[in-house]
Amino acid sequence: FTSPCFEGRPERAEQRLNDLIGALIDHDWKKCYIIVRDEFKDMHELFETSEPSFTYRTPQSLQVVEFLETLWKEKGDGPLITMDAGPNIHLLFRPDQKELKKEILAAVHERFLK
Numbered sequence: 001f002t003s004p005c006f007e008g009r010p011e012r013a014e015q016r017l018n019d020l021i022g023a024l025i026d027h028d029w030k031k032c033y034i035i036v037r038d039e040f041k042d043m044h045e046l047f048e049t050s051e052p053s054f055t056y057r058t059p060q061s062l063q064v065v066e067f068l069e070t071l072w073k074e075k076g077d078g079p080l081i082t083m084d085a086g087p088n089i090h091l092l093f094r095p096d097q098k099e100l101k102k103e104i105l106a107a108v109h110e111r112f113l114k
Contacts, residue, residue: 002051005042012042029094033072033080036092040082047085061087064112071104079104 016039023031048055065081068091072078078100079091093101 003046003049005046005049009042009046013039029077029080033078036080036082037069043085044083056083056086058087060112061089064089064108067108067111068104071107075100 016035020032020035023029023035044055044057047053048057061083065083068078068081068089077097079093079097082090082092084090091101091104
């Protein structure tokens with residue numbers, strides 16, 4: 001509770017959950033992407049602005065997230081992107097995104113995991 005960004009956090013999380021449920025019901029994948037992205041960034045911002053501050057995001061994880069966000073902008077589609085309380089990036093794909101999944105995972109491996 002030491003982050004200045006904590007004010008309104010429970011309400012933001014609750015609203016995002018409700019919005020995400022609605023977006024899933026509506027099959028609005030892009031809206032799901034935006035909600036999930038905003039939620040994980042909000043959560044990590046709390047860590048980084050708390051007292052004492054800490055971060056789980058690494059330079060490499062930030063680069064991967066930026067790369068994935070660029071792909072979304074270029075393609076208008078992609079996986080949902082989130083991070084846990086660690087540097088681990090989680091990608092959630094729809095069943096019809098099997099080829100896109102292969103492309104993205106190959107590109108991430110080639111660029112960042114060699």
